[in-house]
Amino acid sequence: MAQITLQDHEINDFVKSLSLPGIIDIHIHFMPDNVMAKVWQYFEDAGPLMGRHWPIQYKISQSERLSFLDKIGVIAHSALNYPHKADMAQWLNQWSADFAKSQKSVIHSATFYPEESAPQYVTSAIQEGARVFKSHVQVGNYDPRDPNLNEVWSILEKSQIPIVIHAGSGPTSGRFTGVDPISSVLERFPELYLIIAHMGMPDYLQFIELAQRYPNIYLDTTMAFTPFTQEQSPFPISLLPILQKLQDKILLGSDFPNIPYQYALQLSSLANLGLGDEWLRAILYENAKRLFHVGA
Numbered sequence: 001m002a003q004i005t006l007q008d009h010e011i012n013d014f015v016k017s018l019s020l021p022g023i024i025d026i027h028i029h030f031m032p033d034n035v036m037a038k039v040w041q042y043f044e045d046a047g048p049l050m051g052r053h054w055p056i057q058y059k060i061s062q063s064e065r066l067s068f069l070d071k072i073g074v075i076a077h078s079a080l081n082y083p084h085k086a087d088m089a090q091w092l093n094q095w096s097a098d099f100a101k102s103q104k105s106v107i108h109s110a111t112f113y114p115e116e117s118a119p120q121y122v123t124s125a126i127q128e129g130a131r132v133f134k135s136h137v138q139v140g141n142y143d144p145r146d147p148n149l150n151e152v153w154s155i156l157e158k159s160q161i162p163i164v165i166h167a168g169s170g171p172t173s174g175r176f177t178g179v180d181p182i183s184s185v186l187e188r189f190p191e192l193y194l195i196i197a198h199m200g201m202p203d204y205l206q207f208i209e210l211a212q213r214y215p216n217i218y219l220d221t222t223m224a225f226t227p228f229t230q231e232q233s234p235f236p237i238s239l240l241p242i243l244q245k246l247q248d249k250i251l252l253g254s255d256f257p258n259i260p261y262q263y264a265l266q267l268s269s270l271a272n273l274g275l276g277d278e279w280l281r282a283i284l285y286e287n288a289k290r291l292f293h294v295g296a
């Protein structure tokens, strides 16, 4: 199959060629400016330590980022925030709620941290309209089995609100990354809606098996399959037939704006898997539309 390399200005035509009204990206970050600046600094400093350069491609203002997404046809997207310490999540949630109110394209996002107040502010966020949560096990450096999260998982399971969870050990591992802690959580909360970020890289197979075992486990494509990621954590070709079968459980994610390459590269990398147009339509649009009731 011919491999393609898309440029950002070609995304509209690519989306049109799939007969889609646009795309839905479930893994995008919008944060308070000072937090965003710190995240960018982290990647630009840590990249070389991890053995690679990580120049942020879209270090532009918030309004420029929003108009970029609009221009390339992202018709709905999350705006994920996550705390790296206690007493931060509630403040981030307030910012995210205000941001979601001001932007039609934004899927109202919220987050949490293992702390006593978590069940209360998670409940408030849901009442305010949060439709997706974000948990970052590596940056947060917490154990998903932390007793302070028991009630949070229970609330989210009952409300059937998906959580984009960075639980894998890529690009860097943490004390609690990997499939085991998440597996224990799922044994107790088997109906949880989890969207495993980055396809669970680098432990692709273990996380894919979770998606096969549990009804509400999804995977997001964030950074997976791109040349940048393939260099360090190549996706095993032998798993492609399973990806085809998991067509209804994979969602487009990009990590915009914190990526070291053009947005379009995520899309052409997915197309280059050769799993067909129907598969692409499901991943780029239909699955998220069904899950979040957004889109045209």
Ligand SMILES: [Zn+2]
Pocket (backbone or CB within 6 Å): 027, 029, 255
């Ligand atoms: Zn991310």
